[in-house]
Amino acid sequence: MSWEFSANRSFAGLRALLLAIASAMLLAACAGAPQLPPSEQPLSKDAMMLLGKKGMQPGAPMFIRIFKEESELEIWKARDDGRFYHYKTYPICNWSGNLGPKLKQGDKQAPEGFYQVARHQMNPNSSFHISFNLGYPNAYDKSRKRTGNFLMVHGKCRSAGCYAMTDALMEEIYALARESFRAGQEKFQVHAFPFRMTEANMERHRKHKWYRFWKTLKQGYDHFEVHRIPPKVAVCERRYVVNVDWSSRRRLNPAARCPSFRRPQIDPFIPQPSSEQIAFQHIKAVGPKMRTVANNGRPMLVPYGLGFKNHAKKQSQPQPGMIRELGF
Numbered sequence: 001m002s003w004e005f006s007a008n009r010s011f012a013g014l015r016a017l018l019l020a021i022a023s024a025m026l027l028a029a030c031a032g033a034p035q036l037p038p039s040e041q042p043l044s045k046d047a048m049m050l051l052g053k054k055g056m057q058p059g060a061p062m063f064i065r066i067f068k069e070e071s072e073l074e075i076w077k078a079r080d081d082g083r084f085y086h087y088k089t090y091p092i093c094n095w096s097g098n099l100g101p102k103l104k105q106g107d108k109q110a111p112e113g114f115y116q117v118a119r120h121q122m123n124p125n126s127s128f129h130i131s132f133n134l135g136y137p138n139a140y141d142k143s144r145k146r147t148g149n150f151l152m153v154h155g156k157c158r159s160a161g162c163y164a165m166t167d168a169l170m171e172e173i174y175a176l177a178r179e180s181f182r183a184g185q186e187k188f189q190v191h192a193f194p195f196r197m198t199e200a201n202m203e204r205h206r207k208h209k210w211y212r213f214w215k216t217l218k219q220g221y222d223h224f225e226v227h228r229i230p231p232k233v234a235v236c237e238r239r240y241v242v243n244v245d246w247s248s249r250r251r252l253n254p255a256a257r258c259p260s261f262r263r264p265q266i267d268p269f270i271p272q273p274s275s276e277q278i279a280f281q282h283i284k285a286v287g288p289k290m291r292t293v294a295n296n297g298r299p300m301l302v303p304y305g306l307g308f309k310n311h312a313k314k315q316s317q318p319q320p321g322m323i324r325e326l327g328f
Contacts, residue, residue, distance in 0.1 A: 038155075039124030039178070041171050054278050055079050056087065059183025062176060063230045064117075066092070066153075066163060068099060068110065069195035071289040073153070073163065075176055076228075083228040083269055089284045090173065093157035094164040094301065096292035099194040100210045102136060105147045108161050108292070108299070111136045111192055112213075114220055114233045114240060118187040122177065129155025129167045130174045134190055139235040143254035153190075159292050160299070163192075166287050189230045197221040216240050228269035234261065 036042075043051075043058060051058055054077070061078040071092040076084040097109035111134055121133040131154030137146050152162045155170035165173065180188060194210070195201050197218040205211060219242040223231040231243040236258035244261035246252070252259070271279035292299050 037124060038130045038171050039174060041175060043175050047172055050283065054085060054087065058179040061185045062180040062188045064188065064190045066192040067196055068095060085279060086282050089282060090165060090169050091285060091287040091289045092163050093166050093288050094159040094290045094292060096159040096161055102148055102161060103146050110161055110163055111151050112194055113138065113140060113192060115190045115192065116187045117190055119181045126154055129170055132177060139254040140240055143235065143238040169285055169287055191220055193217055193221060226268050227266045229266060
């Protein structure tokens with residue numbers, strides 16, 4: 001009886017030893033396996049399921065809208081009908097400055113305007129996790145002698161003129177752009193607005209010094225709202241001209257007189273009955289919303305909404321003690 005007990009104990013000990021060795025080998029193998037960098041992280045199962053639910057391909061053309069006052073970044077994807085449908089709205093973790101465009105290097109303002117992002121503007125080795133360059137200054141900015149560079153959408157939730165996201169959300173945004181480029185999209189538009197450019201919001205800001213500039217931006221906002229196709233934007237006479245076409249062989253001079261343009265006639269967006277729910281369904285990601293403002297010449301990170309009038313719907317309220325200095 002004692003022999004059987006001793007044999008069983010020996011067998012159990014050997015089995016435990018073998019399991020320990022196998023576990024150690026498995027861990028060693030995992031540790032030695034190559035890790036994908038942030039720029040090559042695949043879209044998550046949830047992201048792929050949402051694309052499928054909305055009838056979108058991962059590599060479908062992409063379009064981005066940014067709204068400062070609401071601290072939101074929207075991604076839109078094209079479907080088979082050539083129109084763009086809302087994929088997801090992401091909270092902007094941090095942006096700096098105030099409402100209004102960027103004017104010069106060092107003013108800590110996040111840009112406003114119509115920008116384009118090509119594949120070479122993607123930065124997988126960013127100091128701020130991963131990023132893409134907005135393309136500031138663009139032709140319009142340069143025509144007005146505006147200065148500054150390296151204005152990005154990036155991770156790390158820290159901003160000195162950029163739009164900063166959390167790392168996890170930035171990986172998803174980057175992956176969606178990456179897949180669009182790999183599927184053949186040459187560049188995607190990014191429209192950066194001070195706020196959602198509704199008639200009510202425009203009226204609220206009617207006396208703002210940038211109101212005339214915002215009226216031009218509103219033309220791009222309205223065009224997309226009606227047609228669900230990003231407008232083609234030209235720059236001439238040092239101004240934006242929205243929804244125009246011209247000979248591709250003719251290079252526009254941003255400071256010169258505008259040539260004769262052709263305005264494309266596009267039918268308004270009317271979703272098919274089977275796509276109506278998808279067309280107007282907006283999914284929002286969860287995350288913090290902050291902004292960086294100057295305080296006695298030093299950057300301060302404050303909760304979303306602080307410093308704005310109490311008008312924006314669904315904006316988070318600042319909590320006591322939430323203000324803290326942002327250490328750059």
